[in-house]
Amino acid sequence: MTSAESTRGTGVSGSRRPAPPAAPPGLADSARRLAEGTTTSAALVGAALSRIEASRPTLNAFRHLRADAALAEAAEADRRLAAGERLPLLGVPVAVKDDTDVAGMPTYFGCDGALPPATADSEAVRRLRAAGAVVVGKTNACELGQWAFTEGPAFGVTRNPWNTGHTPGGSSGGSAAAVAAGLVPAALGSDGAGSIRIPAAWTHLVGVKPQRGRISVHPYGDAFHGLTVNGPLARTVADAALLLDAAAGPHPADPHRPPAVDASAAARRDPGRLRIGLALRPPLTLTRTTPHPEVARAVTALAETLARLGHHVEEARPRYGLIGLAFVPRATAGIAELAGAHPEPGLLDPRTRSALRTGTRLGGRVVRAARARERHQHRRIGAFFEPGRARSGGGAEDGQGFDVLLTPTTASPPPRTGACDDLSAWRTDLAMTAACPYAWPWNVLGWPGVNVPAGFTRDGLPVGAQLLGPARSEALLLSLAAQLARRVVGVAHVRPVRGRSSALRSHAPDAAGPALRVDGATFETRPRWARRPSSAGSPRPARRRRSRRRPPDGPGSDRSTPECARPPRPRR
Numbered sequence: 001m002t003s004a005e006s007t008r009g010t011g012v013s014g015s016r017r018p019a020p021p022a023a024p025p026g027l028a029d030s031a032r033r034l035a036e037g038t039t040t041s042a043a044l045v046g047a048a049l050s051r052i053e054a055s056r057p058t059l060n061a062f063r064h065l066r067a068d069a070a071l072a073e074a075a076e077a078d079r080r081l082a083a084g085e086r087l088p089l090l091g092v093p094v095a096v097k098d099d100t101d102v103a104g105m106p107t108y109f110g111c112d113g114a115l116p117p118a119t120a121d122s123e124a125v126r127r128l129r130a131a132g133a134v135v136v137g138k139t140n141a142c143e144l145g146q147w148a149f150t151e152g153p154a155f156g157v158t159r160n161p162w163n164t165g166h167t168p169g170g171s172s173g174g175s176a177a178a179v180a181a182g183l184v185p186a187a188l189g190s191d192g193a194g195s196i197r198i199p200a201a202w203t204h205l206v207g208v209k210p211q212r213g214r215i216s217v218h219p220y221g222d223a224f225h226g227l228t229v230n231g232p233l234a235r236t237v238a239d240a241a242l243l244l245d246a247a248a249g250p251h252p253a254d255p256h257r258p259p260a261v262d263a264s265a266a267a268r269r270d271p272g273r274l275r276i277g278l279a280l281r282p283p284l285t286l287t288r289t290t291p292h293p294e295v296a297r298a299v300t301a302l303a304e305t306l307a308r309l310g311h312h313v314e315e316a317r318p319r320y321g322l323i324g325l326a327f328v329p330r331a332t333a334g335i336a337e338l339a340g341a342h343p344e345p346g347l348l349d350p351r352t353r354s355a356l357r358t359g360t361r362l363g364g365r366v367v368r369a370a371r372a373r374e375r376h377q378h379r380r381i382g383a384f385f386e387p388g389r390a391r392s393g394g395g396a397e398d399g400q401g402f403d404v405l406l407t408p409t410t411a412s413p414p415p416r417t418g419a420c421d422d423l424s425a426w427r428t429d430l431a432m433t434a435a436c437p438y439a440w441p442w443n444v445l446g447w448p449g450v451n452v453p454a455g456f457t458r459d460g461l462p463v464g465a466q467l468l469g470p471a472r473s474e475a476l477l478l479s480l481a482a483q484l485a486r487r488v489v490g491v492a493h494v495r496p497v498r499g500r501s502s503a504l505r506s507h508a509p510d511a512a513g514p515a516l517r518v519d520g521a522t523f524e525t526r527p528r529w530a531r532r533p534s535s536a537g538s539p540r541p542a543r544r545r546r547s548r549r550r551p552p553d554g555p556g557s558d559r560s561t562p563e564c565a566r567p568p569r570p571r572r
Contacts, residue, residue: 024051027185027239030092034081041074041081041091045134048093051183052137060158061178063098064105065137073134080132089246090132095187096125097175098138099145100230101219110143110171112154113344123216123251124188124230131246139174139187143349144338145228147428148198148410148436149420150174152349157417160203162462166414169199172233176203179233186235186243190217192228193331194409194439197451200233201409201464204453206240206481207233209439211472212446213256215247222255224334225367226374227327227443237482240450241267244474256446258472266475267482274403274480277316277384278303282411282437283323289434292412298454299408299465305488306406318384318405323377323441326370330444332359333367354425377445378471385470404480407438409451409464442468450477452484 024047025033033039049067056062070093077091096102099109101118102125108115125135140158142150150158150173160168161181168177172189176199179187189196191209200207208231215230217223232243241263250257280296282289291299307313336359339345339352348356386399412435420428442449447470454465467477 023235024048024182025185026235027089027092027094027242028236030185031089031242034077034091035086037081041077041093041134042071044091045070045074045093045136048136048184051181052178055181055183058159058164059161059177059181059183060156061139061174061181061183062095062137063108063140063155063174066102066105066135067137069104070134070136077132077134087130087132088242089128092133093136093184094128094133094243095137095139095175095178095184096128096135097172097187097189098141099171099190100125100138100188102135102138105138107138108154109145109338110141110150110152110154111342112152112347113342115343120219122220123218123249123254124247127216127247127249128188133246136184139172139178139189141172141174142170143352144335144355145171145190145192145195146335146352146355147171147420148194148432149415149417150177150199151417151421154347159417160414160461162203163414163460165416166461167202167417167419169202169410169414171195172199172207175233176200176205176207179203179235180205186239187233188215188230188243188247189233190223190228190230191439191443192224192334193327193443194436195228196231196233197409197439197449197464197466198436200451201454201466202414202462204456204462204464205233205235205451206237206453206485207231207451207464208240208244208474208478209442209449210244210248210474211258211448213250213254213258214261214448214474215244216249216251216254218251218254221253225330225371226256226446227330227334227440229443229446237267237478237485238264241478241482261472261475263474263478266478269475269479271476271479271483274311274476275401276303276306276311276313276404276406277318277400277402278313278406279316279318280408281317282407283320283441285324285433285437287430287434287437289411289437291408294413294457295408295411295454295463298456298463299406302452302454302465302484303406305484309483309487313406316384316400316402316405319380320441321377321380323381323444326373326377327440327444329362329366329370333363334359336360336363351425351428374444374446381441381445382470403469403476405468407466407468408454409438409466410436411438413457413459413461413463439466445471447471448474448477450474450481452481 030044052062101107101122103121104117106115106117140150140155143152148170149167150170158173158177160166172195175187175189178184180203196207196209210229210231212229232240234240244263280291303313332355335355339356384400384402387401388399420431449466449468451464451466454463456462469477
């Protein structure tokens with residue numbers, strides 16, 4: 001796949017779209033051009049550094065640049081290429097999130113204060129360098145990765161290239177903004193509650209949360225008590241798979257060691273005919289969240305596309321149970337451990353200090369109990385992917401036999417920047433849960449998930465859908481994501497850095513509703529609920545359950561819009 005075939009997802013197809021601007025080459029294209037001798041690493045790295053500097057006033061994607069070191073490494077890569085050496089990413093510029101150690105650079109993880117530089121590369125960076133990549137800098141992340149926005153007093157506000165009045169998401173928002181704007185071909189992020197998939201959804205990218213242990217988080221051990229993994233953000237499935245292959249592999253001290261997978265080969269394979277469950281209802285939270293109508297429409301449209309591609313798609317309801325009780329202690333204890341180690345805790349956000357107190361109370365025995373529940377949660381939710389078997393006492397089957405679960409990645413489009421500035425810790429957490437209730441259960445399980453672009457709202461804001469699978473299913477998910485990218489015609493370019501504009505509004509669907517183009521045919525994206533086979537084997541329409549609650553009225557509905565996306569109430 002070339003960079004012109006960039007993350008097309010189910011991008012809404014308009015009638016006459018202006019020609020997209022020329023995009024900088026993607027990861028695979030850059031590697032190919034370097035191997036062919038049609039460009040140089042010095043040219044690619046220099047151009048990336050120039051784009052990053054030019055974007056600082058508008059995007060603010062990077063916390064640190066290593067310009068001199070990167071240019072020196074590019075010159076060395078050109079010498080190695082001229083000598084005939086070939087490596088997967090030799091001379092290609094990439095970026096990493098600022099929770100990842102790069103030798104000689106502090107790892108701030110969104111915090112303020114003076115921190116010492118790392119003495120060695122993290123295992124993931126070591127592997128990227130071994131593949132020949134040139135790390136140009138470290139991207140912004142919110143403080144200790146807690147929120148679905150990338151803002152803070154230490155570095156300012158990181159903005160969304162599709163509309164700079166909105167957030168690119170978090171906590172890997174700097175990596176997402178950098179890739180979406182074409183500053184670098186791809187970047188490494190981390191995902192502890194959706195922190196790769198959420199920014200990918202809100203910036204029209206492919207974002208991969210791999211199986212726990214697929215990419216090492218060393219030297220941080222079992223990061224956030226097993227919730228956090230490293231993974232790629234890229235504009236194409238092929239580029240994401242290539243970066244995953246380059247960074248994957250364990251450190252000798254790692255506790256999790258899944259068997260190796262060839263992600264790039266998987267992205268070139270046909271996935272076969274799959275049984276896919278569509279679940280718009282999120283796991284149980286305290287917010288009574290329902291998806292924003294435009295998010296629900298986009299994800300349902302993607303389900304339609306999968307059905308047109310030959311897959312069996314039907315409504316489903318995974319048995320999440322009270323999985324949140326296993327997430328909160330692990331997440332807050334992880335924040336407490338990092339916050340407690342900060343040399344100047346008074347510089348931390350008051351909401352972080354609140355999380356420090358909560359995490360300290362929930363640490364120890366409570367965290368151990370939460371980890372012990374994981375095996376039960378694997379069995380409970382894993383039944384969704386197991387073939388049906390009659391129970392010993394008769395009655396219903398205990399397995400649902402799906403291959404993939406399809407859900408929205410977020411419940412809402414990206415909120416405006418600064419929307420959560422004046423909220424307390426508790427209200428910020430509620431707002432984040434309302435906006436992003438779908439991603440975090442897979443962090444508890446440690447299983448892989450892939451965000452794919454699902455189109456745009458009427459305001460031109462990107463939204464995404466996630467393909468979720470059982471343990472060690474990255475190959476299947478990447479194969480399915482690549483099939484979508486090959487077959488669906490949509491937006492295929494890097495987003496220029498700008499605010500809202502007429503070009504942005506060109507992505508909005510017309511009044512009749514969005515449409516999809518698959519193999520030259522146009523399909524309306526109004527929900528057409530999947531058909532389930534009856535006991536006799538003949539298809540019959542699936543019965544839709546009546547909701548006991550009034551559905552959201554639209555973008556202004558209290559239930560469809562997260563708290564931080566609404567205007568603040570006037571204070572008396």
